[in-house]
Amino acid sequence: MSFLRRNLTAYGFLCGALFCFTVFAWYPMVREFILSFQRTDLINEPTWVGLDNFTNAIQDPAFGEAWLNTLEFTFLALVCGYAVPFVVALVLNELRHARAYLRFVVYLPVMLPPIVAVLLFRWFYDPGPGLFNQVLDAFGLPPSAWLDSSSTALISLVIVSTWMNMGSATLIYLAALQNIPPELYEAAELDGAGIFKRIRHVTIPQTRLILLLMLMLQIVATMQVFIEPYMLTGGGPENSTVTVAYLMFQNAFTLQDYGSAGALGMMLMIVLLVFAAFQLRLTREDKA
């Protein structure tokens, strides 16, 4: 095949993807940039407003809270959603029975549409006949207000989020643990390392890269948290669960102020790109 003909066929095969990416992936990235410097309400022609959107977004009384809440959510979600799956995977890897069952149930919530998990937990959190307060009551513990109190609302969202997402991280760790060469454990044992020393000096160094990658992935994922506050609390009580993504959504689709939402998006993107760049470097290291 001549050079020209080969290229023509290749671009024939590529044209569908090029169209989809150009219109629905690459252009929106550029549009995001333009959007943050324009006043856009989808009714009138957009006009250039310089940095107004950014000042508007920053002057929003919920701006500071939204960032603090997002950071707090990310931190709490990492404590639960990052440490728990690793420990669970460590334990599951030691078990010799019911492995298929355990793997199945831990991944089951991941398969369900998020709306199912969210609406189910909304009912569990009900301060009256909700399951959680009934369980607390059965153990003689005082009831909690869960979503209705600004001190417990955020952690309640973290619990839902962990429940519905931890399955995939657990299975990824489990696969990583099974790739550790057994000789390393044998050698460590001969050197007199106990169980915790084996975890510290064999397991963790051997899974270091995946642990770091998952950390980055989870930070990026949890910083975009939206569906939990949107469906469960609507940002309340007293703005205690307003996240950056939620605020962005409100600006755009409730207030029709796409410019401020775009400006918020730019800020979120810059923060997340730092993590993403770090992640990219780790992936490179993995290949080398």
Next chain:
Amino acid sequence: MISVGARASAGRGRGRKRSPKPIEVQFRTIVSPHQLNSPWGRRVYWLVLVAVLVLFTLAFVFPLYWMATGALKTPEELAQMPPTLFPADPTPEAFFEAWDLFDIGTLLVNTVYYSLGGWVVCMAVDVSAAYALSKLRPAFGNVILGMMLATLMIPAMVVLIPLYVTVVDLGLLNNPWALWLPAAANGFNIFLLKRFFDSIPRELIEAAQIDGAGPVRVLRSVVLPISRPILGVVSIFTIVTSFKDFVWPLLVMTDSDKMTISVGLSQTAGAVTQNQVMGGLLITSIPMVIVFFIFQRHIMAGLTAGSIKG
């Protein structure tokens, strides 16, 4: 009482004489097989196993049991304190009410249509793109691949708003193509497919070309049959992701007769009784649970193959 005690002690005696069946170890992990099969190791092992089984069942199966039984209870029974573990008088009433109130028939048909349509579009676009990048190797192919992969770095929530504005500009609101085309622009699928296509030996394709097969024929008769495993993984993930998706359909499919099931449930859930909500949730979960039962191995293989090993 005496006989029970006697039997128990006899059992213990027998256990001491005949060495207990060792716990099988197929692969070495943190705890050594020797430790595991020591008397204390065995006790701790069984204790941990039972604890994990109970904990996992409570954490992951019980909520779903509660959802299913909640749908079988009457609103009065649901409000009862303390709650009943089994429905006193199970009635499937709530399912039928939920079906009508949420209009689940329409929602389910919509969601399945969007998922399957999205799958067809996504596979057609991504497979041919990956094939072109892997086997036809056009000029600037690597630049294009790099730009496609770069989209994975951009957080989904951030592009949501400009993407919405773009879709509004194109007049695609309430049109299924607004779901399908953005979903087809999936750099990760193309990456996975291309990596698999790269591993197909060149000789195989050259042999087909000598027999007079053009690029389309090579794709159909050589590449696709070999790539069945990766096509399966990509297909399942594409369908499951689009079935589960919430935020994007919430924005672009706003007509009540065009909504997906997740969006439909979220819009009506506040206006109906709790057992009806649970009925609706259960009906929504069933398709995904069935898919998981059938394709469990593919899903788990895809999860570990795709996500990390770049």
